[in-house]
Amino acid sequence: MVKTLRLSLDEANRIAESLNYRHEYNTIIAVVQDVETKEILMVGNMNKEAVIKTLTTGYLHLWSLSRNKLWKKGETSGNFQIVEDIKIDCDADAVIIKVKPLGPACHTGNYSCFYRGYNDFINSARM
Amino acid sequence: MVKTLRLSLDEANRIAESLNYRHEYNTIIAVVQDVETKEILMVGNMNKEAVIKTLTTGYLHLWSLSRNKLWKKGETSGNFQIVEDIKIDCDADAVIIKVKPLGPACHTGNYSCFYRGYNDFINSARM
Numbered sequence: 001m002v003k004t005l006r007l008s009l010d011e012a013n014r015i016a017e018s019l020n021y022r023h024e025y026n027t028i029i030a031v032v033q034d035v036e037t038k039e040i041l042m043v044g045n046m047n048k049e050a051v052i053k054t055l056t057t058g059y060l061h062l063w064s065l066s067r068n069k070l071w072k073k074g075e076t077s078g079n080f081q082i083v084e085d086i087k088i089d090c091d092a093d094a095v096i097i098k099v100k101p102l103g104p105a106c107h108t109g110n111y112s113c114f115y116r117g118y119n120d121f122i123n124s125a126r127m
Numbered sequence: 128m129v130k131t132l133r134l135s136l137d138e139a140n141r142i143a144e145s146l147n148y149r150h151e152y153n154t155i156i157a158v159v160q161d162v163e164t165k166e167i168l169m170v171g172n173m174n175k176e177a178v179i180k181t182l183t184t185g186y187l188h189l190w191s192l193s194r195n196k197l198w199k200k201g202e203t204s205g206n207f208q209i210v211e212d213i214k215i216d217c218d219a220d221a222v223i224i225k226v227k228p229l230g231p232a233c234h235t236g237n238y239s240c241f242y243r244g245y246n247d248f249i250n251s252a253r254m
Contacts, residue, residue, distance in 0.1 A: 007245070014249050022192075024151055029170050031158050038165035043156050043221040055245075065149075087167075087241035088248045090233050094170040096241050106217050114214035114223050118134070118182075121215045122141050 002100045004058035005083045012055035015086075016048045020093040027063050028093050032105065035084045035098040041105035042113040044073075046095070058083050060097055079103030129227045131185035132210045139182035142213075143175045147220040154190050155220050159232065162211045162225040168232035169240040171200075173222070185210050187224055206230030 007015070019028050027045035034041055044062035046054070049070055053061040060073040060081035074080035085098040106113040116124065134142075146155050154172035161168055171189035173181070176197055180188040187200040187208035201207035212225040233240040243251065 005245075011245070011249065015245055018248065029156060031167055031170060033167060040158055040160060040167065040223050043158060043216065086245050088243045088245070089170065089240040090235055090237070090242070091240075092248075094240075096167050108217055110217070113216040113218075113221075115217070116215045118132075118138075118142055118213050118215070121145065121219075122138065 002082050003084055005055070005085055006058045007055045009052070009056055012052045015055060015088075016051040018092065019048075019051065019088070019095075020091060021047065022093045025063065025065060025068075027065075028095060030060075030062060031094065031096050032060060032081060033096055033098050035100055039112055040114055041081070041099070041101060041111070051095075054083055054097065055086070060099060073105075074102065077103065077107075079105065081105065129209050130211055132182070132212055133185045134182045136179070136183055139179045142182060142215075143178040145219060146175075146178065146215070146222075147218060148174065149220045152190065152192060152195075154192075155222060157187075157189060158221065158223050159187060159208060160223055160225050162227055166239055167241055168208070168226070168228060168238070178222075181210055181224065182213070187226060200232075201229065204230065204234075206232065208232065 030046045032041045047063040050061040050063045062071045064071040080102045081099040087096040157173045159168045174190040177188040177190045189198045191198040207229045208226040214223040
């Protein structure tokens with residue numbers, strides 16, 4: 001059963017205002033973790049707008065550093081990531097977003113973006 | 128039993144050369160995960176030197192953005208993080224470092240830096 005986290009705009013704003021957007025383009029780091037398997041699915045960046053959208057809608061939103069725009073994860077693939085919880089780190093510049101994935105998190109079709117071990121990576125880097 | 132990952136300098140160099148240091152100060156993002164509990168302990172940055180040191184010594188090394196220096200995690204606290212595995216993401220700008228922690232990962236003494244839920248965070252932000 002999915003227990004989607006949806007906060008009020010007031011609560012979301014209060015959290016968003018207190019984070020430390022010290023990373024590039026005024027972002028925090030977001031680590032996306034499967035709430036059931038505890039596997040890490042992907043890492044992205046969030047600006048204040050992405051934090052508020054994520055917390056009020058229950059859908060993972062990120063700030064795309066390469067496309068320089070707000071990005072609702074799954075908007076083209078349909079592989080939305082439903083937010084169940086958030087954890088904030090000690091210096092408030094990184095969060096864990098715990099999700100129920102509705103499909104593969106990776107654009108390659110893999111369940112997780114971290115699908116390569118060091119042997120795979122050495123071999124792929126050789127080609 | 129700790130199965131420390133220690134690669135040869137040649138292997139470590141081959142991995143380090145192929146990563147995409149696109150984040151601030153020519154770094155990748157490193158997510159540190161407890162290999163047993165799968166809890167996420169902390170997030171940091173690694174430059175090429177930190178990657179090579181981590182992979183050849185089996186001790187987590189990071190690049191400190193605030194102190195602008197290489198940082199062997201635990202060098203002052205003794206809470207070293209022993210590296211057991213590494214996973215590389217699809218665009219090679221982030222890694223998971225799977226560790227056996229020898230003590231709390233957080234400078235606050237907490238097991239993980241992500242010890243606050245959103246309610247704790249809202250309340251602490253109010254103070």
